[in-house]
Amino acid sequence: MKRTQLLIIVGALIAAALGIFSYKVTRLGFPVVPNLDSDTWTIEAKVSFRGRGDPVTLRLALPNSEGQFTVVDETFVASGFGVETDTTEIGRQAVFERRAQDGSAVLFYSAKLIAVDQRYADDARPTPEAVSDYRRSERRRAIEENATPLLVALDSILTEALEKSAGERSFITQLARLSADEDEDRISTIIEGGPPEISNASDRLVFLLNAAGTPARHVQGIILDTDTRQAPLTTWVEYWLGETWVSANGTTAEPLNDARTLPIVYDRQPIVAGDGFNRVGVSWSVARNFESQLSRAMERGSEFAPWVNATSLLSLPIDLQLVFRVLLLIPLGALIIVILKQVIGMPAFGTFMPVLIALAFRETQLFTGIALFTGIVAVGLLLRAYFNQLQLLLVPRLAAVLIIVTFVMMFIALAGEAMGIQTGLSISLFPLVIITMTIERMSLTWEEDGATEAMKKALGSLAGAIPAYYILTSEYIEHFAIVFPELLLIVLAVVLLLGRYTGYKVTEYYRFKVLANAGDKTS
Amino acid sequence: MIGFGPISKLARSGVLGMNSRNLDFIAAYNPRRFYPLVDDKVITKKLAIEAGVTVPELYGVIRYGGEMNLLEKIAEKHRSFVVKPSNGSGGGGIMVFNGVAKTGLRRMNGQIMLWSDIRYHLNNMLSGMFSMGDGSDQVMVEERLVPHSAFSKLAFGGVPDVRVIVFRGIPVMAMLRLPTAESDGKANLHQGGIGAGIDLVTGITTRGVQHNDSVDVHPDFETPVRDFQVPSWPEILDLASRLGHHIGLGYVGVDIVICEHKGPTLLELNARPGIAIQTANLRGLRPLLLPIHKLPSVPEDVHQRIEIAHANWNGESLERFLAPGEEMRRH
Numbered sequence: 001m002k003r004t005q006l007l008i009i010v011g012a013l014i015a016a017a018l019g020i021f022s023y024k025v026t027r028l029g030f031p032v033v034p035n036l037d038s039d040t041w042t043i044e045a046k047v048s049f050r051g052r053g054d055p056v057t058l059r060l061a062l063p064n065s066e067g068q069f070t071v072v073d074e075t076f077v078a079s080g081f082g083v084e085t086d087t088t089e090i091g092r093q094a095v096f097e098r099r100a101q102d103g104s105a106v107l108f109y110s111a112k113l114i115a116v117d118q119r120y121a122d123d124a125r126p127t128p129e130a131v132s133d134y135r136r137s138e139r140r141r142a143i144e145e146n147a148t149p150l151l152v153a154l155d156s157i158l159t160e161a162l163e164k165s166a167g168e169r170s171f172i173t174q175l176a177r178l179s180a181d182e183d184e185d186r187i188s189t190i191i192e193g194g195p196p197e198i199s200n201a202s203d204r205l206v207f208l209l210n211a212a213g214t215p216a217r218h219v220q221g222i223i224l225d226t227d228t229r230q231a232p233l234t235t236w237v238e239y240w241l242g243e244t245w246v247s248a249n250g251t252t253a254e255p256l257n258d259a260r261t262l263p264i265v266y267d268r269q270p271i272v273a274g275d276g277f278n279r280v281g282v283s284w285s286v287a288r289n290f291e292s293q294l295s296r297a298m299e300r301g302s303e304f305a306p307w308v309n310a311t312s313l314l315s316l317p318i319d320l321q322l323v324f325r326v327l328l329l330i331p332l333g334a335l336i337i338v339i340l341k342q343v344i345g346m347p348a349f350g351t352f353m354p355v356l357i358a359l360a361f362r363e364t365q366l367f368t369g370i371a372l373f374t375g376i377v378a379v380g381l382l383l384r385a386y387f388n389q390l391q392l393l394l395v396p397r398l399a400a401v402l403i404i405v406t407f408v409m410m411f412i413a414l415a416g417e418a419m420g421i422q423t424g425l426s427i428s429l430f431p432l433v434i435i436t437m438t439i440e441r442m443s444l445t446w447e448e449d450g451a452t453e454a455m456k457k458a459l460g461s462l463a464g465a466i467p468a469y470y471i472l473t474s475e476y477i478e479h480f481a482i483v484f485p486e487l488l489l490i491v492l493a494v495v496l497l498l499g500r501y502t503g504y505k506v507t508e509y510y511r512f513k514v515l516a517n518a519g520d521k522t523s
Numbered sequence: 524m525i526g527f528g529p530i531s532k533l534a535r536s537g538v539l540g541m542n543s544r545n546l547d548f549i550a551a552y553n554p555r556r557f558y559p560l561v562d563d564k565v566i567t568k569k570l571a572i573e574a575g576v577t578v579p580e581l582y583g584v585i586r587y588g589g590e591m592n593l594l595e596k597i598a599e600k601h602r603s604f605v606v607k608p609s610n611g612s613g614g615g616g617i618m619v620f621n622g623v624a625k626t627g628l629r630r631m632n633g634q635i636m637l638w639s640d641i642r643y644h645l646n647n648m649l650s651g652m653f654s655m656g657d658g659s660d661q662v663m664v665e666e667r668l669v670p671h672s673a674f675s676k677l678a679f680g681g682v683p684d685v686r687v688i689v690f691r692g693i694p695v696m697a698m699l700r701l702p703t704a705e706s707d708g709k710a711n712l713h714q715g716g717i718g719a720g721i722d723l724v725t726g727i728t729t730r731g732v733q734h735n736d737s738v739d740v741h742p743d744f745e746t747p748v749r750d751f752q753v754p755s756w757p758e759i760l761d762l763a764s765r766l767g768h769h770i771g772l773g774y775v776g777v778d779i780v781i782c783e784h785k786g787p788t789l790l791e792l793n794a795r796p797g798i799a800i801q802t803a804n805l806r807g808l809r810p811l812l813l814p815i816h817k818l819p820s821v822p823e824d825v826h827q828r829i830e831i832a833h834a835n836w837n838g839e840s841l842e843r844f845l846a847p848g849e850e851m852r853r854h
């Protein structure tokens with residue numbers, strides 16, 4: 001009776017999951033694998049400043065649609081200010097104006113960037129020209145008239161780079177290599193004699209490239225990155241190669257990934273300009289949205305099957321989507337636990353400890369995670385043993401361990417920062433409570449069942465956390481979970497089925513080996 | 524069942540796995556609402572007295588830190604006693620004392636435990652550190668049982684006990700648990716105690732295991748652990764069967780100490796008895812449980828139940844125990 005009921009429920013769950021899934025894939029064209037390159041991004045700028053009671057005009061440089069991305073859905077939040085966009089020869093700008101502004105104010109700008117499929121980009125763009133007073137023909141003439149040290153050094157550097165290279169690209173790399181060495185005589189001559197701004201490596205590279213006749217420019221913009229929301233302004237260079245601008249590192253001239261660079265201003269134009277204010281600060285942030293193939297599928301869905309969109313997590317605001325990306329992995333973690341406990345028989349602390357540990361590792365990366373975890377737990381165990389000697393009550397003792405673990409984490413973060421290791425951010429998210437609970441349980445097991453049992457369980461918990469970690473960090477699984485959450489019904493079905501699993505655990509085979517073998521002899 | 528070699532071999536030997544124990548026997552036969560009856564040792568004691576079973580005398584119960592002086596009074600009066608968390612498990616927190624000194628109480632190993640240490644330990648017990656579930660617990664103080672002299676060369680520094688698995692009031696398998704130096708006087712198998720399988724009919728031990736390995740002699744005395752006649756065996760079966768029938772749980776482990784003075788005495792009941800007993804007996808539980816599971820009803824008379832237990836252990840059919848007109852259940 002119970003069995004048939006269960007089988008009906010399980011069957012229904014699987015049928016529903018597969019039904020919705022195949023409809024979404026075959027009819028609406030939802031992508032089954034994540035398309036990792038063509039995506040859309042949301043960028044935000046926050047401008048804060050202080051007014052002096054005078055009229056304010058503030059010009060904020062904006063990204064334009066001429067490069068790899070099309071800028072859409074621009075919004076401005078600027079209460080009390082008039083806003084308009086303006087395109088001049090130095091680029092696109094938002095102009096915020098107010099008759100009088102006293103005290104601090106904050107303005108917001110946000111926009112969506114859609115990656116332009118380069119196959120369809122129109123290539124009818126004019127070829128730019130190198131801007132320099134030192135181009136080859138002029139340089140030759142100038143040297144004949146008056147061989148200044150600057151001109152000679154410049155000529156020598158460019159000739160050397162040319163000789164050592166085969167083709168435009170390797171010429172640029174050679175030039176960057178030569179230009180980076182500031183102690184070299186010719187380079188220091190160029191720094192002394194050239195225009196004032198070229199003491200900086202990337203400006204120097206731009207100067208040299210233009211002198212060599214390769215159009216190049218200095219860029220200030222944002223590197224789009226999935227890992228952080230905060231996006232500091234970065235500088236790099238662009239040079240014209242064949243028929244496109246190539247973004248490249250300002251010192252090495254190594255090309256950057258075009259799909260991940262968003263230029264905002266060129267040639268050292270200011271990001272914010274204007275008058276009537278002081279103490280201005282701009283902070284940028286970016287977040288990755290879902291793939292454009294997906295939004296096309298969503299568009300199709302809104303025509304044929306509105307319910308798909310209404311129930312899709314992709315219609316949620318970005319912040320919530322980010323939360324669900326983690327949340328939706330928890331059912332999978334639970335499945336792993338059920339298999340580890342019910343089918344394999346792995347010893348571990350508590351029921352969901354391995355998955356919680358794996359979630360913690362998601363923040364720290366596996367190896368740092370394991371190292372931090374073992375280290376902090378070891379320190380915690382020592383302290384707990386000491387508090388035990390002081391004869392403290394249970395709850396205060398736990399609290400003391402918790403407080404000290406907080407300090408240990410703080411210390412690690414500070415030490416990491418001092419040594420220039422980026423542990424700070426990740427460890428702050430490393431769940432404190434999980435560590436404290438582990439310490440408490442481990443020391444109890446230690447006292448009652450001995451060190452071997454405690455170690456066994458600790459290793460079991462870690463060993464369970466590792467496969468869980470790999471599953472919880474897989475980009476494909478994350479994609480599946482958020483695009484096809486209905487597939488989690490199958491996970492539910494499997495868990496329900498395992499709920500009535502009465503077979504042996506793998507570890508029981510080892511435990512009762514003697515009995516199994518005794519059966520051999522008698523039969 | 525289809526399965527790959529090793530697993531199907533295990534199935535043929537009749538081993539009861541953890542999953543099957545939990546679903547087919549505990550979930551099916553032990554209603555959750557009866558758990559407190561066995562998890563709380565104070566309630567178990569009351570029930571056992573109702574069923575006419577011998578128990579260690581309860582000297583007192585400590586509920587709050589402030590009642591600590593109760594312990595001093597009991598110590599004065601009885602001198603020899605045991606302190607344990609009422610909801611404890613696996614021997615956690617238990618302290619056995621056999622004398623009083625000025626500075627504290629004397630433990631079995633002769634050491635004196637200072638009053639301050641005792642107070643700290645009691646507080647830990649009261650805060651639920653050794654107890655199942657979360658939250659606080661109470662501490663019971665009871666009579667110390669003295670093991671039967673037959674065990675003087677078989678139990679090291681502790682109290683040996685007999686674990687009987689009782690299914691629907693019928694004893695199905697038993698083992699003798701012997702403390703060793705390694706297990707620190709505790710009889711629990713996972714702490715290094717010895718488990719000896721017992722012939723359910725005669726009460727004679729058949730083999731011993733320690734840490735899952737077969738052992739022939741007790742490591743601390745070099746005395747053989749097999750072919751030992753457990754004293755008062757018929758009374759042990761009687762006690763187990765009576766109690767198993769009386770409480771509402773179909774599948775229980777009954778732990779019995781054979782006391783020098785009181786004879787077989789109930790130590791505790793367990794609603795989730797472990798499955799290691801199968802290794803000690805080199806016999807799977809499943810073939811012993813299934814025939815009893817198929818019985819449509821179980822006799823009220825304890826002697827008849829023990830007869831069934833004997834027949835079942837010998838692998839005889841249980842048809843002859845059916846009441847007129849009754850039929851075996853299908854599954």
Ligand SMILES: Nc1ncnc2c1ncn2[C@@H]1O[C@H](COP(=O)(O)OP(=O)(O)O)[C@@H](O)[C@H]1O
Pocket residue numbers: 579605607611612613614615617619665666667668669681682683684708709710711778790791
């Ligand atoms: N009244 C007692 N007299 C002597 N020893 C006892 C007594 N009660 C408990 N013990 C010792 O403590 C161990 C565990 O006790 P038990 O009541 O089974 O508690 P738990 O539920 O923690 O296993 C016993 O095996 C025995 O060695």
Ligand SMILES: [Mg+2]
Pocket residue numbers: 613614778791
């Ligand atoms: Mg016990």
